[in-house]
Amino acid sequence: MSLLNSSHAPQLVSDQGEVNVNGWTLLADDDALGVDQAVLSFGRAINELDGLNGRYGVRVAPGDDVRKLAPFLSKVALIEVAFPGYRDGRGYSTARILRQDLGFDGELRAVGDVLRDQLFWMMRCGFNSFLLKDADPAGAIRHARSLYTHAYQSAADGLKPVWALRHPA
């Protein structure tokens, strides 16, 4: 059995450390809708959400321009941002754009090569759930939250940048 922490199967954990079963299903583009909690690919979402009712999930790949989703966000309960490799940092920009530019307030989930050492940055960028590969997902969240009390720059998590603490308004 590998010692490697990331050899564990991904588990769904919230930014508060709650581990849950993932009830969402990623649909292939030609799968019928009608499943509760269906995640659509980005291309399908852009093409079809306009004509749909209800609330869906959308999977955003690193190269997708998430602003194209803006007209349909009222129908989106969950956005899964894919990290095919943890070194592909485009998902961090996607998350901040969703939270801070488009005002998305649904569940923003990191999926793919999601490891504990990136959790802190992900939470700062607005992710509030993770399909995390870890032996102890709740512990990983706790650890990530305990690392840094302050931030030098503002992001999507509401943490005030240090300059705001130095010069309270």
Add this chain to the structure above:
Amino acid sequence: MKLLTANRLTDGLVLWYVEGSDLSGWTEDAALATRLEDEAAALLLDEWKARETEVVAPYLVPLIDENTLVKREYVREHVRANGPTAGQTAFDTARQHQRGEVF
């Protein structure tokens, strides 16, 4: 003919695989490195790639004969085996093993 080389995880020092020595199978002195047959070398490489808590970045160094590196690897492996060629740590590795240059 090949040598198996790597860096030790804890201190990054250059290591050379040697058969029949101490428990770890590695030495810091390139002069003692075992000249391996290609097949055996490939198997050992696979084994040590998986042993990441011991060594980092293992790879095979091709030799023309027992004491001759292939030309294209000459400078790099010469430097790894003997130490930098300039400055206050010139040939440090060779000096530490109280020997002349190898390769």
Add this chain to the structure above:
Amino acid sequence: MYQYDQFDHAMVAARNAEFKDQVERRLKGELSEDQFKPLRLMNGLYLQLHAYMLRIAVPYGVLSSRQMRTFAHIARTYDRDFGHFTTRQNIQFNWIKLADTPQILEDLAAVEMHAIQTSGNCIRNTTTDQFAGAAKDEIDDPRPWAELIRQWSTFHPEFTFLPRKFKIAITGATRDRAAIRVHDIGLQLTDKGFDVYVGGGMGRTPHLGHLIKSGLPGDRLLSYLEAALRVYNRYGRRDNIYKARIKILVSALGPQEYARQVEEEWATLDQAQIDAPHAEIARIKSFFPQPAYAEKPFDVASLERAKAADAGFARWVRNNTLAHRRDDHVSVTISLKPTGLPPGDASSAQMDAMADAADRFGYGELRVSHEQNVILPHVAKADLYELYRLLDQNGLSSANVGKITDMIACPGLDYCSLANARSIPLAQDISQRFADAELTDKIGDLQIKISGCINACGHHHVGHIGILGVDKQGEEFYQILLGGRADEQAALGVITGKGLSAEAVPGALERLIKLYLELRTDETERFIDTVGRLGREAFAGALHEPA
């Protein structure tokens, strides 16, 4: 210089605790090397040929005597008693153990230093003019802005996994001593705000940066940078590491289109949350006052007498000092390019001596230049001779600043696992060939820059003479480039002639120099200007032995 407050201390302490945990997990096997590598790189730790190399940040090249003494301590305690100053104003130690690194970082934190983001695909050390705050030609001091950028870029959550490394340089003088035109982002401080250059860089595909914004107000700098980085993070190439720098993106889009996308992104940002308020900018600026200059009566006659009595001192004053904003002071460059030794290296004893020199004669402040020398930015002219004597006793008085033997050289294949060829022995040979002081002075200002591979850490693209080490079927060969410049008239050198063996290079340079001395209008026309006037082709033939 900047002093940490409780928040700065807390940041570094938190990062050190985080990294210590990551090291432990790596040693236990809970993290693979592949997972650990970007984490250790973001803390400055490389695996090189012989051992781990630790690159410690010297933010915008400024350090105190206390910090320099800590480098000496690290060299003695954890390394082989020396360190290497780099072309990004940092310091590197070549024989570090992974297991020691958490303790080293703690030792550094105690003197407000760190190794954060000195490697990895993130925003690196912002570099600047080594004479900032002292030079006569300065419009505005770039150091507070470099500090502002440092804080904004530290642990920036969105830009921790960029397509590739990101390097920013800033200058505030009319002469560009920070090479801003060959940085990913180059910032020029003017009296109307910042001129922003993007897409400069060296390496496989060198580019000069394009001016995309003029007159950017300082209080909008951070949000503009955020927009610029976001466009790069989203659209920089990730399929090929040799095409992943921002220069490739800017070239592909065209500078105007890139600038347009930045403006568009900038407009979507909540800039008030990103741009630091005036109070913070003022707070940071307050750490960079002019020193409490000592009123030391300066007697020109006595300086002239000292120079007349000691030719070495006279030469050192002529070559190694730069005019200061105050007439009774100068900036002094301590050359780390003595004949026959690795360029940019200093022993722990020399580091201590430089710290002493700073305390006695330099208001406790030192700088590291990207040309791999150490500077005392403020020295009273009255103290010059005593300073020179102290430096001379410690092998630090080489009077060759800006001259042919003041070379930039990367560590090369003696240390670096990326290199194709060695650079240090070549630099030593060249410095020995041109060791004669009279000859060096006669040749005048000439910048040789040597890289051991195409990654160009030795800045060979912007040397008056650039030398690039290549691997030709297992043998080290060196291509010569002519006509490069890193200053405000930045230009990329062009490969001239065929590759030369290491043995052939010094002789080729001798022929080149001989020809230059014949062709120059007079001794005020520098090598680079003669090349500019006559063209490289006039010199190409000299590189190879006549048939």
